[in-house]
Amino acid sequence: xxxxxxxxxxxxxxxxxxxxxxxxxxxxxxxxxxxxxxxxxxxxxxxxxxxxxxxxxxxxxxxxxxxxxxxxxxxxxxxxxxxxxxxxxxxxxxxxxxxxxxxxx
Numbered sequence: 001x002x003x004x005x006x007x008x009x010x011x012x013x014x015x016x017x018x019x020x021x022x023x024x025x026x027x028x029x030x031x032x033x034x035x036x037x038x039x040x041x042x043x044x045x046x047x048x049x050x051x052x053x054x055x056x057x058x059x060x061x062x063x064x065x066x067x068x069x070x071x072x073x074x075x076x077x078x079x080x081x082x083x084x085x086x087x088x089x090x091x092x093x094x095x096x097x098x099x100x101x102x103x104x105x
Contacts, residue, residue, distance in 0.1 A: 004068070010061070013070030044069065045077050049086070049100055056097040 003018040047067055051058055060078070064071040081087035088099045 007070040007073065008064070008068055010071075013064070013072060017070070017072060044073075045081060048074070048077055049081070052087070052098045052100060056099070057095075058098070 006012045060074045064074045
């Protein structure tokens with residue numbers, strides 16, 4: 001699928017974000033719909049957290065490859081996790097590590 005290829009390619013994924021109508025909710029008032037993350041990727045944050053639990057110093061590039069999504073999407077998900085208080089980064093980009101914070105629900 002061309003869309004998946006663009007999202008996972010190291011170069012194309014940095015500069016292009018494919019827009020697929022099927023991934024956009026048809027009804028914005030539907031509570032199951034999310035405008036930030038397509039429904040197909042709703043479980044990706046949990047998968048990302050599991051990968052970080054296994055290797056706290058994992059890079060965004062490696063997360064992108066293992067999750068089969070673009071690095072841009074990984075950055076967006078990480079930003080959402082940071083904003084919700086679930087994830088922080090200690091140290092620098094190259095020698096740091098991810099810290100997962102459990103949020104009471």
